Amino acid sequence: MELIDQHTKKIMEGCKERALDVGLRFQDETLEYIVTNRDLLELSPKVMIPTMYDYWVHDVQVLQGKGRYELYPSNPYETVINTRPAISFYNDNNPDWLNVMIFYHVLAHIDFFQNNQYFRHTWDYDFTGQALADKRLIARLRSEKGRWLDYIIEFTRSIDNLVGYHEQLSVLNRSSVTAPSNILDFYFDVFLQTVKKTKVSEYIKEIERYNDSIKKHGDRGEKHFFSEIRRKHPEFDAIYKKSLDEKSDKKFDLIQHIIEHSGFLKKDENKWMKAVMEVVRKTSLFFQPQIRTKIINEGWASYWHETLFLKDDRIRGHEVDFARVHASVTSLPRVGLNPYALGMRLFYYIEELADKGKYSIEFKKLMDADKREQFDTDTGKGKEFIFKIRENLCDFLFVNTFVDQDFITGNKLFVSGRRLNQAKRVWEFYVKSRKVEDYRKMLLDTLYHPPYIEIDLEKSSNNTLYLVHHFEEKPLVKEFISNTMMGIEYIWGGPIKLETSEIIPTPPQPPAGFVAGYPIPVKEERKKPEIKWQRVLYTMENRKISKKNI
């Protein structure tokens, strides 16, 4: 890996100026490296982070099980990484005009990394530096502990898709205004209602007393109000503090919970494992937003590389070259989903609608189709609107909020189906639906969504850890359950229980009219078999798995 030459760097700096002019915001410093295929081979298993810790699985071809089930975010092949300064990777023989296009794409990604709220937790430090420190820690521990270190990495990685990413974000984004009145909420919502079980009339009296106190003493009203309470209920402070402790406990994700409470890790000789687990957890947290912003991030970058490239005076004469490459990147495939194409079109669509003022109450109130069509208040706020979207939305909200029937119809989108034609022995691709509900559902179904698994503290007892997989109409991959639980059992040091839902298998019934030896007739409306669910409890104890229905 070497840095790009001065000539190319100058082009990059020119791109930065132009990108800043249109409103993109990013740190001034960036690093651009030329990479060879060999470099990529080393980088891609490490998710393009050059300083990522070593782990033997990185040296082995990892089967992704494409199409079989929704596996771990495998996003190994990015051109720019979210570090400080941001690092991007280039082919050594890109022509200048192509580099201009890629630079704009990269700058828009950097802008996205550094402004989108889903990346909030990555803003305050440089991940490559952090990763380097972690890598050294792991290398040192490996020389001391040998293969046991790799086991700890493996077992922690087996649950690193369950990290409390949203919990962490919510802490960072919580406004500080509500904080002081937590105690007030606690007094009225919990203390009076559940602890003291006061009558309604008394409850109302307290509210009145509070309002009077505020009226009388102004800013100091709340303090005055509570001094009265403390006289009346001396135990109030203690109860409040206890509730705070309990609350913070619940916010732990699985890895954190194990680090804090595992009997096994508490032993002196095992304490080093906690550091390793923390490294794996932090690394996973870092990558969480990436996988949740694929469409919006690529759409944003494609939108800007197109907009900025066409305006750039330095690349006159390469419009046709650009058009070729750009089309291959952002054309909608006949069958399949292209995040670049989809995201970019959605941004253009939203911008146009916002420019016409169609995201407004007035427009929503309009029922007349013609009037809706002609509605245009010429707000000129389109750009501002999409900048807000890039700041606040992730893939789910982006798709769920803005994909509507007009967008589908305008871009001739449809849900494509693939079915087996027994008679011709072929897969048939067909237009399944052009309705927005179906299209949106199909899109949302393809988005990354890890299972929602929580610790049930009440059911966990005596060093047993009780996990609950909340039902979302999706089963877990069965063959992975046992080994994953075995890993958790090892680092937890006690039995593990997992509550989840499974499909009751129904015996396949030959469709009506089936005659052996003849192809199955394809019916227009074949009834979908109803899925029956069964709640089950897996138990892993002494590396043995058992299952029972509950």
Added chain:
Amino acid sequence: MDPKRIKFYNRLKEEGLTPEREEKILSELHDESTHDLPDDAPTSESAGTKTFFNVPYSIYEYNDLDVLQAFTALQSTYNISLRSIDELLERDRQREKDGFPKKINVGRLIKPGKGGKDKVVIIPTTVEEKFVHDSLRQDTDEAEPSGGTGEGEEGEVIGEQPIREEGAPGAGPGEGESGPHEMESSAYDLGRILTEKFELPNLKDKGKKRSLTRYTYDLTDKNRGFGQFLDKKATLRKILETNITLGNVPDISDIDPTRFLISPWDKVYRILSREKDYESQAMVFFLRDYSGSMAGKPTELVVAQHVLIYSWLMYQYDMQVETRFILHDTEASEAKDFYTYYNSKVAGGTKVASAYRLVNETVEKENLARDYNIYVFHGTDGDDWDTEGKEAIPELKKMLAYANRIGITVAQHSYASSQTSEVERYLKNSNLLTEKKDFLRLDVMAEDADEPRLIEGIKKLIGE
């Protein structure tokens, strides 16, 4: 039908055959297929379908480097991996000892190539197991929906793709799947991951030596006056010589070194020099039974194992080991390269002796035994029309006279696994396996053997 084959069959019949043997032989005898090389598989375009089916299905399969900069798709990581399969398998064994399930799969991966020429590479693989959602499979006839764009009414069929069935003709070795050139290069890569711990056994210094492009550096050249390392013995000899010439040594039987005159020119040094490296020559014969009974799994196994051995040889001995390829049914013939050897289709009857005879003839005719270490690897399903090995055993004995190692692999059909195969039986009866333990090895495996088993087998065949 081949008249020679019928003649052979008739002769066998005169000698007496059990009904089941006869049935077996007849089935091969009436097999009309030939040993052709497969045609290149038709490309998907020529099959009349459109190419849009290759578009990635998931949005997460797109990435900037590929899409924007057209970086070629990721090659398997074993190229950079310093780990050998052996090391990984060792890790797996250790896992088992520690009470954890194994993680490594040594699998054959088919890399789709251009024009339907897929490439088979052997790669260690693993899965990172986690709690992840499974997709809901309600209907096996209907795949997960995806996106699409363009014209078409709801319900309209916009394209078709033939179902690629597993085990269909055109897949698997012995049926051909890769271009000749790719075969060589991928085999070389594969050799790198097989451990260097394998070594050809019983390697001897033999006759003709041939210089390799490899050099070693050693302090072998002598130089007077200066150099890196003073050669004391040579220097002393030189000094003595000078002093005798000068008449400084009055009595040769009583030398007094303190009176020596020493000229700087007398000092003899060693200096670093480039030496050509010489190595023993080796010739490896690969023998493959491509009779009709070899159809399916046994061929796959035998060929896979020979690919492994061949790859390892190419890498370990830097392509300096010479290889010969012999295919046999009732007749044996030499294949011109590994590609032909690898891909020729199965057909015809079985006579193991024919291959052994061809090896013996070749060795004799070309006088190979004098100059080469000779290794023979033979793969078969153990079936032989020559039930008693009446012809095979004498040929084998002849071969043992010069061969450094003969490794025979028997890949047994599952239907035959209950009984020992003919080849195995007559080898055991001949006692050669115990008498000539150092030179003859036999490895019998079931047809469902996996790659680790194949590697295990190689160790058995070439182990000390």
